[in-house]
Amino acid sequence: MLLKRINDIRIDNDLSIAQLARELNVSPRSLQYYLKGQYELPVSLLLSIADYFDVSVDYLLGRTDNKSINK
Numbered sequence: 001m002l003l004k005r006i007n008d009i010r011i012d013n014d015l016s017i018a019q020l021a022r023e024l025n026v027s028p029r030s031l032q033y034y035l036k037g038q039y040e041l042p043v044s045l046l047l048s049i050a051d052y053f054d055v056s057v058d059y060l061l062g063r064t065d066n067k068s069i070n071k
Contacts, residue, residue, distance in 0.1 A: 005060050024048050
């Protein structure tokens with residue numbers, strides 16, 4: 001669920017893997033490996049993805065369907 005949500009939100013925002021990787025300061029190849037589940041996604045990168053898309057980590061983890069962050 002986690003990797004699918006991240007990939008879906010990337011596609012919904014019309015971002016290529018290369019564009020998102022640039023925004024997150026990771027190599028496109030590494031990001032591709034994370035999204036395919038070949039590398040374990042670091043917590044720091046998960047937080048960066050949530051911040052970039054302004055969604056909650058719980059949403060990315062599939063714990064909720066509510067994208068909003070409780071502030």
